[in-house]
Amino acid sequence: MTTTKWMVKNGTFAVLEENRTVLRGYMVVENDRITYLGEEEPIVEEGTEIIDGTHLFFLPGLVNTHGHAAMSLLRGYGDDLALQVWLQEKMWPMEAKFTSDDVYWGTSLSVLEMIKGGTTTFVDMYDHMDQVAKVVQESGMRGVLTRGVIGLCPPEVQQQKLDEAVAFAKDWHGKADGRITTMISPHAPYTCPPDFIEKFVQASHDLNLPLHTHMSETETEVAQNVKDYGLRPVAHLEKLGMFSRPTLLAHAVHLTDEEIEVLAKHQVAVSHNPGSNLKLASGVARVPALLKAGVTVSLGTDGPASNNNLDMFEEMRLAALIHKGVSGDPTAIPASEALRMGTVYGAKSAFLEDIGTLATGMKADMIALNTDQAHFLPRTDYISHAIYSASAKDVEHVWVDGKQVVKNGASLTLDEERIRREAQRAFERLTTL
Template identity: 45%
Template sequence: MADTLIKNGYILTMDPDSGDLKKGEVAIENGRIVYVGLSYNGKADKIIDASGSVVMPGLVNTHNHAGMTLLRGYADDLPLAEWLEDYIWPVEAKLGPEEIYAGVRLACLEMIKSGTTTFADMYIHEQAAARAVEDCGIRAALSYGMIDFGDPERAESSLLKGRNFVKDFNGAANGRISAMYGPHAPHTCSQQFLQDVREQARKDDVKVHIHVLETEAELNQMKEKYGKCSVNMLHDIGFFDSDVLAAHCIWLSGGDMDILAETGVHVSHDPVSNMKTAAGIAPVPQLLEKGVNVSLSTDGCASNNNLDMFGVMKMTALLHKVNSMDLTVIDARKVLEMATVNGAKALGIEAGMIKEGYYGDLIVVDMKRPHLTPLYDVDSHLVYSALGSDVTTVLVDGKVLMENGQVLCMDEYEIMVEASKAAKKTDSQHLIDVLGLNNPSSDQ
């Protein structure tokens, strides 16, 4: 007997071998998909009626700093150096484990409500992030952000923290959490430190998550220091492999793209964040043409300012069409692949497709909405018209986290209250109280 049966929906499998089903059923047992087809013959403990909806793989967000939900809208429209040095870094220094726990729970709530079932994260106090992920039921690939700035003592301390995190949390939450190593970036980490991290990741058989060529300033800094760009430096020290997830990858040359393709590096594209910070436009069409696996991500809320992957999908398509002045570049189906199949591939998880044997990480999108009427093309509507708020039901590992718009795995209001309290600890002067936290008559 199946645990859950989803029926009467349009099944967007994202599986090239089976194709989509205009009206089908998906059965899940013990956290895995056991049937995809027209009519399931067995029984199920729970039945979800997806009439008028699309059933699709949960979205995979491959680059995030989830704890930065606490910094959403804190400082916007500023020069990058001023934004970082005068606002973001000073506030981050005030964040402790409990603040990060509150911020990551808020991020998980936001992601679940908008259809993300898996995310990759790199930030501080990542043990607290792991605790939040375990509590919320979402899937995540977590990495402790490591920086040494050429300081041997800091390098030793950072690597130890990373090793301990991998040891303690890889495979945690019944396998929903995978741990990665997270050296921040080539310009904030020494060559020796990057080599040490690379060696340790191979020993521990885990993946590596790193920022690469996010800004022109990084490109210039690397050329001045090493006489070569970040991609060439990392390639020369043997850092690149198919277990590396490289975020941003904006300032690439043609040769850089060839290296990424040859080494099997996975690229995480953050179009909204990159536009907001005026970092540049990643050459995604060219990367895809060369065979690089490119996935999608939001980045952190300080530079996005939300975690809605539906918005990221739309921006991905539009940005590269206008940048290339070619309406055919990165069509809707390709964008959907980047947000599902490619993301799962980058993180090495059996998800991103509705396929027998894969994780029961699925979402149901209600198509009976004014902005989705009439419906001619499902792919087009999901990318160009749908919103994260159109997601009504979310399953991770076969467990129903949200049903008919009601989050079942956590108390929404309590999470917003605790996150607001955590934000208040960092900057009470500018925080606007919309939840009534300062109202003495409030019962909350």
């Protein structure tokens, strides 16, 4: 394989180091890795491709650590409803009709939105996951994929679903030049009986893969857990052995101090989904307390039907804003910490070691924002601007594994017009069934 090598000249890079958050200078990428990042101009071979970084702000690609991409087909189909009405009357009847074709086009629509908006890695928990994997392959994005299993069914159906989840995780782990990794997912403690959850823990051991589940999204489900099992969800999952394995929990809105300590002790990661938690009125997660306890907290959009967009800049901004407003402390979650939640903590939550940071040796998963715009002025603090002013649509270029996938705001890998048309057609078919 010949080496592909290119260099950014005069760029501004978010490095988030102890002593400096931003570096102005040069970056060299060879194949899928950053091989140089510094202030001094490096010597490169004649003919090396040069990208002028003068009006660009480079960030690590954003990592969306919880979602259900195919649900974009239900965006705007039910909003501003009580949770149970929304689920039982709107979401579940429609989702029951989803074919693998629907999952393919719904996921494509989401991946198109995510990749153009600066998200380079997404965690996805859904059904028909082969289709999701196919979209990851085609798009050039990085995906951490898992078949989420609801266990409210007879034992033989449970086993069949588990087998399917295991087969998917085995088959696809490491595929798409390593851009696909997999996890094992019982859907939630309130949708999976204890003995069924234990089987997922066993599978996670056997396959040496991490676990991902929903936990403590609403107060109701916490109360139900106490009623059913005599334990709050954290103690319940701890007892079932879940935290003996690397685990990523989605939501974790309702936590006691003791539960936070348990999560910290076992190094359990949390995917905070502020947009979805607010929209569904689930509450405000105790993120400052989690971070203080040393828990890795990253950010997720959740499904596009409960958000309703996949703009990770918005999730970073919400994380930086709501915890200040609710706690009364204007220093809670500063801009640099919100950016870490969207990048390096995201990588850690997704159990990926070599993305999430711009540094020599890391994978070149990277985005560039156009700073030649009113809301990026004056040039005071680009980290602040990225968190408090920027949005998905400021993303000009995106690279994954060193390969450019978005250029001047347009996808290089996906047929945008076709995806929009097919997604609309899929939705219309679902409503007429």
